[in-house]
Amino acid sequence: MEAFEKNIRRVEPYVPGEQPRQKVVKLNTNENPYPPAPGVERALRELDTADFRLYPDPACSVLVDAIADFYKVGKDQVFVGVGSDDVLSLCFLTFFNSDKPVFFPDITYSFYKVWAELYRIPYECKKVDEDFRIVKEDYYGANGGVIFPNPNAPTAIYENLEFVEDILRHNRDVIVIVDEAYIDYAGPSAIELVDQYDNLIVTQTFSKSRSMAGMRIGYAIASPKLIRYLNDVKYSFNSYTLNRASLVCGAESVKDREYFEKTVAEIVGTRERTKERLAKMGFSFTDSSANFLFVTHPEYDAGDMFRALKEAGIYVRWWDSDRIRQYMRITVGTEEEMETLFAFLEQYVSKEN
Amino acid sequence: MEAFEKNIRRVEPYVPGEQPRQKVVKLNTNENPYPPAPGVERALRELDTADFRLYPDPACSVLVDAIADFYKVGKDQVFVGVGSDDVLSLCFLTFFNSDKPVFFPDITYSFYKVWAELYRIPYECKKVDEDFRIVKEDYYGANGGVIFPNPNAPTAIYENLEFVEDILRHNRDVIVIVDEAYIDYAGPSAIELVDQYDNLIVTQTFSKSRSMAGMRIGYAIASPKLIRYLNDVKYSFNSYTLNRASLVCGAESVKDREYFEKTVAEIVGTRERTKERLAKMGFSFTDSSANFLFVTHPEYDAGDMFRALKEAGIYVRWWDSDRIRQYMRITVGTEEEMETLFAFLEQYVSKEN
Numbered sequence: 001m002e003a004f005e006k007n008i009r010r011v012e013p014y015v016p017g018e019q020p021r022q023k024v025v026k027l028n029t030n031e032n033p034y035p036p037a038p039g040v041e042r043a044l045r046e047l048d049t050a051d052f053r054l055y056p057d058p059a060c061s062v063l064v065d066a067i068a069d070f071y072k073v074g075k076d077q078v079f080v081g082v083g084s085d086d087v088l089s090l091c092f093l094t095f096f097n098s099d100k101p102v103f104f105p106d107i108t109y110s111f112y113k114v115w116a117e118l119y120r121i122p123y124e125c126k127k128v129d130e131d132f133r134i135v136k137e138d139y140y141g142a143n144g145g146v147i148f149p150n151p152n153a154p155t156a157i158y159e160n161l162e163f164v165e166d167i168l169r170h171n172r173d174v175i176v177i178v179d180e181a182y183i184d185y186a187g188p189s190a191i192e193l194v195d196q197y198d199n200l201i202v203t204q205t206f207s208k209s210r211s212m213a214g215m216r217i218g219y220a221i222a223s224p225k226l227i228r229y230l231n232d233v234k235y236s237f238n239s240y241t242l243n244r245a246s247l248v249c250g251a252e253s254v255k256d257r258e259y260f261e262k263t264v265a266e267i268v269g270t271r272e273r274t275k276e277r278l279a280k281m282g283f284s285f286t287d288s289s290a291n292f293l294f295v296t297h298p299e300y301d302a303g304d305m306f307r308a309l310k311e312a313g314i315y316v317r318w319w320d321s322d323r324i325r326q327y328m329r330i331t332v333g334t335e336e337e338m339e340t341l342f343a344f345l346e347q348y349v350s351k352e353n
Numbered sequence: 354m355e356a357f358e359k360n361i362r363r364v365e366p367y368v369p370g371e372q373p374r375q376k377v378v379k380l381n382t383n384e385n386p387y388p389p390a391p392g393v394e395r396a397l398r399e400l401d402t403a404d405f406r407l408y409p410d411p412a413c414s415v416l417v418d419a420i421a422d423f424y425k426v427g428k429d430q431v432f433v434g435v436g437s438d439d440v441l442s443l444c445f446l447t448f449f450n451s452d453k454p455v456f457f458p459d460i461t462y463s464f465y466k467v468w469a470e471l472y473r474i475p476y477e478c479k480k481v482d483e484d485f486r487i488v489k490e491d492y493y494g495a496n497g498g499v500i501f502p503n504p505n506a507p508t509a510i511y512e513n514l515e516f517v518e519d520i521l522r523h524n525r526d527v528i529v530i531v532d533e534a535y536i537d538y539a540g541p542s543a544i545e546l547v548d549q550y551d552n553l554i555v556t557q558t559f560s561k562s563r564s565m566a567g568m569r570i571g572y573a574i575a576s577p578k579l580i581r582y583l584n585d586v587k588y589s590f591n592s593y594t595l596n597r598a599s600l601v602c603g604a605e606s607v608k609d610r611e612y613f614e615k616t617v618a619e620i621v622g623t624r625e626r627t628k629e630r631l632a633k634m635g636f637s638f639t640d641s642s643a644n645f646l647f648v649t650h651p652e653y654d655a656g657d658m659f660r661a662l663k664e665a666g667i668y669v670r671w672w673d674s675d676r677i678r679q680y681m682r683i684t685v686g687t688e689e690e691m692e693t694l695f696a697f698l699e700q701y702v703s704k705e706n
Binding site: 002003004005006007008009010011012026029031032033034035036040041044045047049050051052053054055056082083085086089093094095096097098111114115118120144145172173174175198199207211212213214215216225229232233236237238239240241242243244245246249 | 355356357358359360361362363364365379382384385386387388389393394397398400402403404405406407408409435436438439442446447448449450451464467468471473497498525526527528551552560564565566567568569578582585586589590591592593594595596597598599602
């Protein structure tokens with residue numbers, strides 16, 4: 001090791017779901033199988049590249065306004081960033097500065113732990129129960145903030161607003177972040193609690209239900225006060241974030257409510273049919289309210305199955321981690337993609353074990 | 354103040370140069386007056402928006418490869434981010450983890466201090482001399498890393514590679530970052546020292562000479578080892594950064610060397626003519642090697658002049674800060690824009706003081 005390496009940060013790099021270049025059935029990163037709203041293409045074509053010479057609007061107004069309109073909240077209640085990872089990371093930096101630990105589930109989005117370590121924020125993981133449900137009483141104790149996804153990932157389990165509100169009621173003196181990346185496939189959003197709880201932040205993303213993972217857009221909705229804090233931190237260290245293409249494409253996408261609702265319904269329909277098919281094959285799974293399923297089979301090893309699927313050009317996600325080693329996460333794709341998956345699995349589970 | 358506000362990070366928000374919506378002569382944020390290379394428009398038109406549903410390539414290969422080709426360095430020597438602010442911020446997080454202070458000039462890019470404070474990195478500002486030159490001997494002492502822009506901003510002063518190498522020779526045990534946002538308007542880049550000094554990182558941006566501030570692209574060139582460290586940290590906490598539009602537009606822009614050299618030459622030509630015109634009016638200034646000038650007038654207050662210019666629809670930059678309060682920073686625009694500026698200033702300096 002060279003002397004200059006002594007003070008370099010050592011991390012365990014996250015391994016993102018593979019982005020294969022050849023043609024595969026890609027059910028591994030919870031992307032949307034449908035293209036974005038038609039207006040997105042038009043918006044992109046109309047962009048004047050001569051304007052690329054100019055910095056983008058640091059306030060991201062065109063996109064903030066569209067999101068505020070869609071959710072019927074104030075423009076001062078919306079913050080946007082380069083994907084919800086960017087928004088969440090900034091939330092950690094802005095809101096979690098207590099000496100007390102931030103609470104989040106043990107089985108959850110893996111980046112919470114990473115951001116906490118990165119920013120040297122104390123944290124405590126609260127075990128989800130045997131059915132992978134978050135135990136709300138675990139979040140009653142003194143803490144430096146709370147964050148959980150709803151639906152949770154990779155468990156796909158949605159908890160209703162009564163549950164969310166119970167956690168909020170027990171945490172009036174800290175910031176509570178509800179990460180709703182998959183909410184559009186589930187039930188009511190905690191956005192409707194924002195006016196009542198000014199310590200609540202709801203984050204969402206364009207990467208799933210809006211089919212724009214490739215454009216990196218995420219947002220937070222909260223009280224004007226919390227949004228102001230977020231903007232202050234953002235402006236203090238990186239003023240220009242979303243580029244000109246993301247701003248206009250994102251805004252166009254939000255304007256098309258009909259297309260949004262139609263594609264969400266398609267995916268929910270496919271998901272429900274997938275549950276039936278998998279159940280018939282002997283799989284068991286959590287009751288998914290997301291665009292993916294979290295499945296296990298009593299007779300077949302999940303790691304083996306994952307590798308066999310990959311071999312056959314069907315990519316799903318599997319983690320060699322405690323408690324979830326016998327589970328695979330399968331994204332809901334098109335009907336056709338799911339049929340390819342079913343055909344493979346039906347063969348697989350009919351073999352001698 | 355609510356209880357939940359107790360642990361919220363308090364910052365002094367950075368005030369970015371104004372992005373006026375009405376038609377003005379905009380010489381305040383060092384943007385390029387010319388559009389990006391013609392290939393950028395083609396690349397944008399050819400983008401298939403259906404692919405927006407998929408995450409972008411986390412390795413950003415198409416852009417990394419184009420940059421590596423342009424600078425004749427290895428593909429494993431290039432790191433890209435969402436503007437050079439993103440790249441630099443990540444460099445601070447990755448490389449500056451010593452108990453000793455990081456050194457940078459007192460008059461320099463204002464974000465260095467912000468990132469250091471944000472990540473709780475000790476730092477020490479070294480005074481530039483009376484002519485605003487960096488004093489290289491100040492960087493010989495024990496430190497936790499060194500960063501300086503070359504040319505420096507807002508002074509516009511370029512130091513040659515002998516100077517850069519001297520700082521490198523005295524700092525073999527820490528990481529040295531040379532922030533070359535404006536290098537294409539100056540002289541040789543420290544990129545040619547990268548193979549010799551494996552503790553050197555050179556950062557550059559697409560926002561100036563490549564006319565793509567609106568698309569948020571920056572990059573670092575260094576030894577494969579340092580690039581690996583940067584990628585490890587990036588993948589550990591935010592895997593998908595540059596969106597699909599930035600990747601292809603950026604790559605196209607780099608491929609057009611001829612257009613790049615032509616527009617850089619135009620701006621350098623205008624800058625030199627601007628020096629002559631301003632000198633005739635009695636202004637004095639540093640010997641700019643950037644796409645902006647750092648100017649003062651012995652008889653007129655810079656703040657007054659800044660406000661008068663703004664009143665007339667000519668935006669330049671001025672800071673109410675120690676040591677530079679009598680200076681304005683003026684971006685080099687088109688010949689036509691500069692003529693508007695000259696006309697105003699000639700009037701201004703002919704008036705009774």
